[in-house]
Amino acid sequence: MNERQQLLAKNAGLHRQEMFEAERWLWRHPQTGYTEWEANAYLIEKFEAAGYTLVRADQDPRFGPIPGFYTDIDTGRPGPSLCIMGELDALDIAGHPEAVNGMSHCCGHNCQAAGMLGLALAFKGPGALDGLSGRIRLMLVPAEEMIQLAYREELRKKGVIRYFGGKPEFMYRGYFDGIDISLMVHTESLGKDLDFLGFSGHNGCMSKVITYKGKSSHAGGAPHLGINAQYAAMLGLQAVNDLRETFLEKDFTRFHPIMKGVNCAVNIIPDEMVIESYVRGSSLEAMVRENGKINRALAGGALAMGAQVNLSDRPGYAPEMHDMQFSALCEEACRELVGEKRVDFPNALHPASSDFGDVCAVMPGMQFYCAGAEGAIHGTGWYITEPERAVMNAVVVQLMITDKLMSDDCARAKKIIREHVPQFASVKEYFETVDRLMLDVDALAFEEDGRVRVRLTNS
Numbered sequence: 001m002n003e004r005q006q007l008l009a010k011n012a013g014l015h016r017q018e019m020f021e022a023e024r025w026l027w028r029h030p031q032t033g034y035t036e037w038e039a040n041a042y043l044i045e046k047f048e049a050a051g052y053t054l055v056r057a058d059q060d061p062r063f064g065p066i067p068g069f070y071t072d073i074d075t076g077r078p079g080p081s082l083c084i085m086g087e088l089d090a091l092d093i094a095g096h097p098e099a100v101n102g103m104s105h106c107c108g109h110n111c112q113a114a115g116m117l118g119l120a121l122a123f124k125g126p127g128a129l130d131g132l133s134g135r136i137r138l139m140l141v142p143a144e145e146m147i148q149l150a151y152r153e154e155l156r157k158k159g160v161i162r163y164f165g166g167k168p169e170f171m172y173r174g175y176f177d178g179i180d181i182s183l184m185v186h187t188e189s190l191g192k193d194l195d196f197l198g199f200s201g202h203n204g205c206m207s208k209v210i211t212y213k214g215k216s217s218h219a220g221g222a223p224h225l226g227i228n229a230q231y232a233a234m235l236g237l238q239a240v241n242d243l244r245e246t247f248l249e250k251d252f253t254r255f256h257p258i259m260k261g262v263n264c265a266v267n268i269i270p271d272e273m274v275i276e277s278y279v280r281g282s283s284l285e286a287m288v289r290e291n292g293k294i295n296r297a298l299a300g301g302a303l304a305m306g307a308q309v310n311l312s313d314r315p316g317y318a319p320e321m322h323d324m325q326f327s328a329l330c331e332e333a334c335r336e337l338v339g340e341k342r343v344d345f346p347n348a349l350h351p352a353s354s355d356f357g358d359v360c361a362v363m364p365g366m367q368f369y370c371a372g373a374e375g376a377i378h379g380t381g382w383y384i385t386e387p388e389r390a391v392m393n394a395v396v397v398q399l400m401i402t403d404k405l406m407s408d409d410c411a412r413a414k415k416i417i418r419e420h421v422p423q424f425a426s427v428k429e430y431f432e433t434v435d436r437l438m439l440d441v442d443a444l445a446f447e448e449d450g451r452v453r454v455r456l457t458n459s
Ligand SMILES: [Zn+2]
Pocket: 106, 107, 145, 378
């Protein structure tokens, strides 16, 4: 750590108490995507008390009100803009012993958000910006977890949001305009021996709502008058399961449906079964290709039973491709902070998905994992056990990365930005591409003459 980085780390250390308090407060106030109003209000108050002027996503006259905000720190010297972000949302996981209203921070976003407060306070410290150039945007983003698809679709139809993920929604609103490079650190349970873990990227995903429609009737007395939507759904899922051996290893295809249940009783033939799922993949091309096969299989289940199936596909997250030069810079900072042996940056893809991928689709970006939790992520045994690692280490390493990027007239940031080859030339081009993933179709049409038409595309 050089002298400037030591000063920044010292600034952060002075606010250890506030950060750790924020981590606990946010843990006790978990809310799922686009409803994180408590965390939003709490952090707005803290940021404003620290002297920041915020651009708030709930006060943007052009769009519907959602949680989240950003603030800009200008060093006063020209240079590129770095965005550092933290996520606000919790998970829908009622089985967690510390769940509040069925929700819990089993992905550790409370640590990220507390860390953002730590960064904000550290950058206000004396001498913090001396020697740095360019601009730093600190951003709190809602709705990273792609869940509660029916609620998000409702928000979309009302025009409150256009995209289910918070980061693409922020991109659509222009909150990333002028940003040149982006950084995020995510909490994980990495055991005792590892402090930081960084992958070359993450899987992409698209979201699906699959609605099988049948006909209700008496389950004992007149099943011949009904059409069982649950059986149709089971056949459709079985057909997808039989497709799995055709998925290529390199594509990292994942299909993990949940049946949302039927709205009837045991003595009624179920007339509807709603399934939510993702199709994940390491490239957009793979996601589109495999999703086409999956939709065909799902339609097959309906056809077998004489049922209908409505397919509703939405853009999820782009495959997250990290900038490898930026990744090397982050790995260097991690090693300098905790030692070489406690850092692992394998050249491998992580099969989970994040809407940070959407950001990486249009600019150099890097997201990596920081230890400090225990238990399986997204599981009922997940706890934040070591805030010193989960929050403080994450804050200090992000300060070190900022220094590496923005000192020396932003020499290293400029080199990364100059040499980066984005997947899409612009945000506009990116959205034009993912918007084509949208699908709304009743897949089958039963003609009077006995023919059945199958439609797997928008008309
Ligand atoms: Zn998660």
